[in-house]
Amino acid sequence: MKKDTKGINVEKDEFSEWFTQLMIKADLADYTDVSGAIVFKPTAYAIWEKIKEETDKRFKKLGIENCYFPLFIPEKSLNKEQEHIKGFAPEVAWVTHAGETKLNERLAVRPTSEAIMYESYSKWIRSWRDLPLKLNQWNNVVRWEFKHPVPFLRTREFLWNEGHTVYATREEAEKEGDEIIKIYDDICREFLALPSLIGKKSDKEKFAGAVYTISMEFLMPNGKAIQGPDFHHDGQNFAKAYGIKFLNAQGKEEFAWQNTFAFTTRMLGVMFAVHSDSKGLILPPRVATNKIVIVPILFDDTKEKVLDKSRELERDLAKFGAVLDAREEYKPGFKFNEWELKGIPLRIEIGPKDLEKNSVVVVRRDNGEKEIVKINDLNKKVGVLLEDVQENLFKRAGKFLKDGIANASSMKDIKKTINDKKIALGPLCSSKSCEDNLKFESGGAKVLNIPFSQPSVLSKSKCIVCGKKADYFAYMGKSY
Amino acid sequence: MKKDTKGINVEKDEFSEWFTQLMIKADLADYTDVSGAIVFKPTAYAIWEKIKEETDKRFKKLGIENCYFPLFIPEKSLNKEQEHIKGFAPEVAWVTHAGETKLNERLAVRPTSEAIMYESYSKWIRSWRDLPLKLNQWNNVVRWEFKHPVPFLRTREFLWNEGHTVYATREEAEKEGDEIIKIYDDICREFLALPSLIGKKSDKEKFAGAVYTISMEFLMPNGKAIQGPDFHHDGQNFAKAYGIKFLNAQGKEEFAWQNTFAFTTRMLGVMFAVHSDSKGLILPPRVATNKIVIVPILFDDTKEKVLDKSRELERDLAKFGAVLDAREEYKPGFKFNEWELKGIPLRIEIGPKDLEKNSVVVVRRDNGEKEIVKINDLNKKVGVLLEDVQENLFKRAGKFLKDGIANASSMKDIKKTINDKKIALGPLCSSKSCEDNLKFESGGAKVLNIPFSQPSVLSKSKCIVCGKKADYFAYMGKSY
Numbered sequence: 001m002k003k004d005t006k007g008i009n010v011e012k013d014e015f016s017e018w019f020t021q022l023m024i025k026a027d028l029a030d031y032t033d034v035s036g037a038i039v040f041k042p043t044a045y046a047i048w049e050k051i052k053e054e055t056d057k058r059f060k061k062l063g064i065e066n067c068y069f070p071l072f073i074p075e076k077s078l079n080k081e082q083e084h085i086k087g088f089a090p091e092v093a094w095v096t097h098a099g100e101t102k103l104n105e106r107l108a109v110r111p112t113s114e115a116i117m118y119e120s121y122s123k124w125i126r127s128w129r130d131l132p133l134k135l136n137q138w139n140n141v142v143r144w145e146f147k148h149p150v151p152f153l154r155t156r157e158f159l160w161n162e163g164h165t166v167y168a169t170r171e172e173a174e175k176e177g178d179e180i181i182k183i184y185d186d187i188c189r190e191f192l193a194l195p196s197l198i199g200k201k202s203d204k205e206k207f208a209g210a211v212y213t214i215s216m217e218f219l220m221p222n223g224k225a226i227q228g229p230d231f232h233h234d235g236q237n238f239a240k241a242y243g244i245k246f247l248n249a250q251g252k253e254e255f256a257w258q259n260t261f262a263f264t265t266r267m268l269g270v271m272f273a274v275h276s277d278s279k280g281l282i283l284p285p286r287v288a289t290n291k292i293v294i295v296p297i298l299f300d301d302t303k304e305k306v307l308d309k310s311r312e313l314e315r316d317l318a319k320f321g322a323v324l325d326a327r328e329e330y331k332p333g334f335k336f337n338e339w340e341l342k343g344i345p346l347r348i349e350i351g352p353k354d355l356e357k358n359s360v361v362v363v364r365r366d367n368g369e370k371e372i373v374k375i376n377d378l379n380k381k382v383g384v385l386l387e388d389v390q391e392n393l394f395k396r397a398g399k400f401l402k403d404g405i406a407n408a409s410s411m412k413d414i415k416k417t418i419n420d421k422k423i424a425l426g427p428l429c430s431s432k433s434c435e436d437n438l439k440f441e442s443g444g445a446k447v448l449n450i451p452f453s454q455p456s457v458l459s460k461s462k463c464i465v466c467g468k469k470a471d472y473f474a475y476m477g478k479s480y
Numbered sequence: 481m482k483k484d485t486k487g488i489n490v491e492k493d494e495f496s497e498w499f500t501q502l503m504i505k506a507d508l509a510d511y512t513d514v515s516g517a518i519v520f521k522p523t524a525y526a527i528w529e530k531i532k533e534e535t536d537k538r539f540k541k542l543g544i545e546n547c548y549f550p551l552f553i554p555e556k557s558l559n560k561e562q563e564h565i566k567g568f569a570p571e572v573a574w575v576t577h578a579g580e581t582k583l584n585e586r587l588a589v590r591p592t593s594e595a596i597m598y599e600s601y602s603k604w605i606r607s608w609r610d611l612p613l614k615l616n617q618w619n620n621v622v623r624w625e626f627k628h629p630v631p632f633l634r635t636r637e638f639l640w641n642e643g644h645t646v647y648a649t650r651e652e653a654e655k656e657g658d659e660i661i662k663i664y665d666d667i668c669r670e671f672l673a674l675p676s677l678i679g680k681k682s683d684k685e686k687f688a689g690a691v692y693t694i695s696m697e698f699l700m701p702n703g704k705a706i707q708g709p710d711f712h713h714d715g716q717n718f719a720k721a722y723g724i725k726f727l728n729a730q731g732k733e734e735f736a737w738q739n740t741f742a743f744t745t746r747m748l749g750v751m752f753a754v755h756s757d758s759k760g761l762i763l764p765p766r767v768a769t770n771k772i773v774i775v776p777i778l779f780d781d782t783k784e785k786v787l788d789k790s791r792e793l794e795r796d797l798a799k800f801g802a803v804l805d806a807r808e809e810y811k812p813g814f815k816f817n818e819w820e821l822k823g824i825p826l827r828i829e830i831g832p833k834d835l836e837k838n839s840v841v842v843v844r845r846d847n848g849e850k851e852i853v854k855i856n857d858l859n860k861k862v863g864v865l866l867e868d869v870q871e872n873l874f875k876r877a878g879k880f881l882k883d884g885i886a887n888a889s890s891m892k893d894i895k896k897t898i899n900d901k902k903i904a905l906g907p908l909c910s911s912k913s914c915e916d917n918l919k920f921e922s923g924g925a926k927v928l929n930i931p932f933s934q935p936s937v938l939s940k941s942k943c944i945v946c947g948k949k950a951d952y953f954a955y956m957g958k959s960y
Contacts, residue, residue: 030600030603030604032549032550032596032599032600033554033557033596033599034550034552034553034554034587034596037550037551037552038550039547039548039549039550039600040547040548040549041547042545042546042547042615045545045546045547045548046545046546048548049546065522065525065526066522066525066526066529067519067520067521067522067525068519068520068525068528068620068639069512069519069520070512070514070517070518070519070637071517071589071620071622071637072514072517072573072622072637073514074513074514077513089579090579090580091578091579092578092579093552093575093577093578093587094575094576094577094578095573095574095575095576095589096574096575096576096577097573097574097576097586098571098572098573098574098624099569099570099571099572099624099626100570101626106577107514107573109551109575109589116512116513116514119512119513120510120512120519123510124510135522139620140548140551140619140620142551142552144578144579146579157550157551157552159548
C-alpha cells in the first residue's frame with residue numbers, strides 16, 4: 001500500500017486492483033448501475049475516435065464502405081445459422097416489450113450483425129456485378145457474459161467495427177484476410193505501440209459459424225493472454241444459411257463467399273494495461289489528445305513573467321495539444337503526480353531560473369528522464385522526444401511479450417509456463433479432445449492461436465497431450 | 481404513373497409513394513424484418529458522417545467533449561424525473577432476459593440518456609471547479625413509436641448527437657442555447673441547404689422534463705411540418721431529480737443548471753425530401769461524397785481515345801469524388817437516368833466530337849442546365865458550378881418555405897392554410913386548453929414553435945382560439 005491516496009495505492013503487480021484504480025483515477029472509465037456496462041470517459045473515448053479514424057481511412061482505401069443496420073435482430077433471423085446461434089444464444093439480451101405492449105417475437109440486441117445484415121445481402125445480391133460487396137459498421141454490441149466484467153477488457157456492451165464482405169470466389173475472399181490483418185496490426189503497432197502474436201485459431205476456438213479465424217493475441221501484465229482484433233473467413237456457411245446467391249458470368253447460380261472482421265474497444269484496455277505503471281497511466285503519444293503538460297513553478301515575485309512565458313509555450317506547442325496547468329491552489333509536486341497519473345507523455349517544467357537561462361526542463365512519462373532544453377529548440381525537440389517515447393513503449397511491450405513466451409514440450413512444461421505467468425509455445429495435434437484435455441490438465445490453458453510460420457522440427461514433434469504426431473506448434477495460455 | 485420502371489414511377493406530388501420509392505431506388509435506405517427500423521445504406525450514411533464531422537468540429541471549439549454511456553438504463557433510474565418518464569414510458573423497448581436468465585430489473589434501451597448520464601454526473605460533480613461539464617454522445621437510440629414509420633423521418637431506432645451540459649448558473653446555461661442553435665443552423669444551411677423556422681416550443685410541446693425547448697422546424701413537400709434539431713434548457717429539474725449538487729465558491733451547496741441538445745438522422749430524410757424531384761435524388765454538393773459522374777459516349781472506332789480522356793478527367797477531378805461510368809453494357813441515356821436517380825450534382829458527358837473540340841458537356845442535376853466547358857477550364861469551372869448548385873438549392877428551399885407560410889387570424893384561416901398544405905402564423909394565448917382546441921378544431925394542427933422576433937401588432941392581437949389577449953404569434957401546422 002502506497003501513501004498517496006489520490007494516486008494509485010497498489011503496485012502494478014497486484015494487477016486486478018491496480019487496473020481498477022487506474023480506470024477510475026486516470027479518468028478513463030466509470031462504473032454504472034448496469035453491471036458490466038461502463039462509461040467511456042472523454043480521455044478514453046478520444047483514443048477510440050483516433051483508432052476509428054485511422055482504421056477507417058485504411059478501410060476506405062480497400063473500397064470498404066460504412067453503413068448502419070438496426071440494433072435489433074428478430075429471433076428467427078438469428079436462428080438461421082446453427083453454429084452461430086449456439087455460440088451467441090447464452091449471451092443475448094432480449095427485448096420482449098415496447099411500452100406496455102408485449103412483442104409478437106422477441107428481438108435480440110445485436111451481439112454481432114451477421115443475421116440481420118445477411119438477410120439484406122440475400123435481397124441485394126443478384127449477379128456477379130453486385131460483387132464484391134464490402135460493408136462495415138462502427139457500432140455498439142451487447143454480449144451478456146456472466147464472467148466477472150472488467151472495464152474495457154470484458155464489458156457487456158462494447159464498441160467495435162464489424163466488417164462484412166462478400167466475394168464471388170473463395171480466393172478473393174481469403175486474400176482479404178492479409179489486407180485486414182495488416183491494417184489491424186498497423187494500428188496496434190503504430191498507434192497503440194502494441195506487438196502481438198498473429199495466427200489461426202484452432203477449430204475449437206474459432207468464431208461461431210466461420211471456416212477459420214485469424215486472431216491477434218496479446219499478453220497482459222497478469223500473465224493472461226487476451227484476444228484482440230480478428231478476421232473470420234466464413235466460406236459459404238452463412239451464404240447457405242441466409243440464401244446469398246449470385247449468377248456468375250456464365251449465368252450459373254452460386255453461393256457467395258464471405259468474411260467478417262472486427263476491432264473492439266477491448267484494445268483500449270489492453271493498451272492501458274500493458275504500458276502503464278504503478279504511478280498511473282502511460283499513453284503512447286500518437287493516441288494521446290494532450291501530449292504535453294506545462295507546469296509553471298510559481299513564486300510571488302516572478303509569477304507573472306513565468307505565467308506569460310508558459311502561455312506563450314502553450315500556444316507554440318498547440319499542435320501537440322499542450323495544456324497549461326496554471327492552477328495556483330496546488331503545488332508543483334502535486335501537479336506532477338496528477339499528470340503522471342493521467343499519462344500525459346511529456347511534462348515541461350518552467351520556473352524563474354529556467355526563464356533566466358531561456359530553457360525549460362522536459363520530463364518523459366515513460367522512463368522519467370529529465371532533460372534541459374533551450375526554448376528556441378523546444379518545438380523541434382518535443383517532436384523528436386514524442387517519437388522516442390512512442391518507439392520506446394513499443395520496444396518495451398515487445399520485450400515484455402517476447403520474455404513472456406516459453407517453449408514447452410510436455411504437459412509439465414505447460415504447467416510451469418502458466419505458473420510463471422507466461423504463454424507456452426509447443427506441439428499439438430488438432431483433435432478437439434486434446435484441446436479439452438489440455439485445458440483440464442494444465443489448469444485452464446487453451447490454444448490461443450497457431451502461428452503461420454511453423455518450426456522445421458514440427459515434422460518430428462509429438463502432441464504434448466496425446467503423444468501422437470503433432471499437427472502444429474501453437475501458443476497456449478490462460479486467457480480472458 | 482411514369483413509364484421507366486427502374487426510376488421513380490410517380491410524381492413528387494404523390495409524396496408518400498414517391499418518398500418510399502426514392503429511398504429504395506436511390507439506394508438510401510432499405511426496410512428490414514424489424515418494423516420501423518431501417519438500413520442506412522452507404523450513400524446516406526456517408527452524409528451522416530459528414531454532418532457528424534462538421535458538427536463535432538464546432539462542438540469541440542465550444543469545449544464539448546465526446547464520451548459514451550451504456551445503452552441500457554435501469555428502470556429505477558429512468559423513473560426519477562416524473563415528466564421525463566411520462567414522456568418516454570410508452571415508447572421504451574424493455575430488455576427483460578439475458579440468455580435464459582430473467583433479469584432482476586428490466587432495462588430500458590435508451591430513448592435518450594438523461595437518466596443514466598445524470599446518475600454519473602451526480603457522482604462526478606462536487607464543486608464549482610467541476611463546472612461547466614460539457615459532454616456529448618454520438619449514438620443510437622430507440623423509441624418504439626406506434627405511428628406509421630417512415631425511413632429517416634420516423635424510425636424506431638435512429639442516430640443522433642445528444643449533448644448534456646451542466647453549469648453553475650442559469651445565465652451561463654441559457655447562453656449556450658444561442659451557441660448550439662447557431663451550430664445546428666449553420667449545418668442545416670451551409671451543408672444541407674435547408675433554412676428553417678427557429679423558435680421556442682409551447683409548454684405543451686416542449687421536451688419532457690425541460691423548462692423550455694428551442695426547435696428548428698422544417699416544411700415538407702406534403703405540407704406537413706417536421707421538427708429538426710433542438711435545444712432544451714432544463715433549469716434545475718433534472719439536477720433536483722438526480723441530486724446534481726455542487727459547492728459554490730462561497731462553500732454553499734446549490735443545484736446545477738442543465739441543457740440538452742440533439743441533431744438526428746431525421747434531417748437526412750428532410751433533406752432528401754425537400755430537394756429531390758420526380759426524377760430522383762438531388763443532393764447538395766457539400767454533402768455528396770461523389771459530386772461528379774463522367775459518362776463517356778462510346779463508339780467502336782473512338783472508344784479507347786474517349787475512355788483514356790475520361791480516366792484522365794476522373795483523376796483530375798478526384799478531389800470532387802468524380803466517378804467514371806465506363807460500363808459498356810449500358811447506353812448513355814440509361815446511365816444519365818441512373819445517375820439522376822442517384823442525385824449526383826454534376827454530370828460530365830464526353831464523346832469523340834467533344835474531344836475534337838477539347839471540351840465536354842456539363843449538366844447540372846438541380847436544374848438540368850447544360851453547358852459546354854473547355855477541358856482546360858474544367859477543374860475551375862466545376863468548382864464554381866458546384867457552389868452554384870449548393871446556393872440554388874438553398875434559395876429554392878428558402879422560397880418553398882416562405883411560400884409555405886400564411887398569416888392566419890381566425891380558425892377559418894387556419895383550416896384553409898392546413899388545407900393548402902401550408903404552415904400558419906397567427907396569434908395565440910399560452911393556455912394549454914387553447915392548444916388542445918386548436919388541434920381539435922383545425923383537424924390536427926399544433927403549435928410548431930414561437931418565433932423569437934414577434935410582430936408589433938401582438939399587443940393588439942387576440943388568441944385565435946379563445947379570443948382573449950394573445951401571448952405570442954406562433955407557427956402552427958400539421959406535423960410529423
